[in-house]
Amino acid sequence: MAARGGTPADHAPAARRLLDRAPVLLLAERAGSNSPRVVGRSGATLAALHPGAQPRWLTAGLTVTPEAQRTGVVRRLLHAVIGAVADRGGGDLHSVVNAGNAPSLALHASLGLEIVETGPRFAGIEFAGGVGVLLSRPTCPESAPACA
Template sequence: MTSDNPQFAAYAPAPGERQPPVAAVVAGAVEEDVPVLAALQARARGGSAGEWAQRIRRALDAERSLVVTARVAGEVVGYANVAFLSAHAPVGYYLTGVTVDPVWRRRGLGRLLTEWRMEWVWGRGEPVWCFVSAENRASLDLHRELGFERVASGPSFQGVAFACGEGWLLRADPPSQGRRRKSSM
């Protein structure tokens, strides 16, 4: 289940292959962050910064969504989204992406951004949902470590199709409502 997809972090499950953790500040994004976030997204995932800026602005303006940034020494090095999706079942709050500048990957920023968003959703008394490509082993490991459990597998979720043909729908319940343990994904 390895992938050469440049959108995913290189799979490095052994702790010795990771960089030392870095201290970062996570906070809600604001309009002034959009150009930096769009440039980061274009560098990490391809496409034009202009197109990414439009998408990021839509997420910032959406009523039940959140865009958060991770900053190291004041520099934006990553960001992530959460959105309330209701187009398809199951309806709820979804982690809809995390992007970390490639030079800052494997430093705990993806985990920090994910935990921050989970707490934000749980503060609303809701479970956290996400869908992940079956090829994205780094993301699957992270979500398993954070207590997500696989609910379903399929070619698409919430209208998003997976290039590899399979994705996993994951769920983590608030600590007061469910399990906070490692799952067996």
Template sequence: MPGFAPFQPGAGHRPAPVAVRPAALGDVEAMLEIQRRAGRPAHPDAYRRAVGNPDCCVLVAECSSQAGDPITVGWARTYRHAAAVDPAPTGHYLGGVTVDPSWRRRGIALALTAARVQWIADRADEVFYVVNPRNLASIELHRRWSFEEVMRSSRLTGVEFSGGVGILMRATLAQRADSQDGTLR
């Protein structure tokens, strides 16, 4: 399936040491390149707006090249769905994660998702995401946060789903993060 990581339970590489940090406008070109390599559409203007939006968390993941220089290997974002335009409720959503295909299965999507969930936990008591039911790799990734299916619809948060149906998932954030712990904000 173009754009989705293949679902390969148990397949993996040795985890890569990864640093996750807030994205800056200068990271947009690397984000676009990751989208291209992954065969996914890119929206540079939307990425630039999100980087400067306090209701969004845009992150990049960096690993070391063979020469020891930091390279961007993945990125992810959140968004606040503020206006109900379809059955999806308002709230904070995980807005997608993309890892360069040559760096997949090394814990990068996990690190990006953990940081985004933490960011939302500082602001809300629940987190949502929408997913195509064929994206089994994403559904499996999110299990560790106890996401549960809320509903299925052909349109969620303004997104029309290929295949005609998307899944709205929700996780309760039982304990809000302590603002003194030094995590991403």
């Protein structure tokens, strides 16, 4: 969410909702002199990408503190979400990104998510500028043959 603008505190209400309904929720901590502290979070939930559609795995709540941006935390969190969805039986994992967010689109592509479609709204999320991108990639449990 901070990747969409703002700080983790700005998105605390949405993060609390994720705690109630996200089957996957991961935290990133940075070790400090006193104790570790959370510098990011991400998860995945089951959500209908379009009204009336079957729920699909969707990344949710990707948030990092400003000082953790551009340090690889977002990449590690997103990679861990992919693995966590695979651990829950796999399936396609989707993510939505504002079409104007080139760094996020590049990150998603580097982790194997491909553009499925563009539009003004996915999973109830409306996009600044009016255009969002729906991305997808298959995930597989470790016991299954490798996904392409």
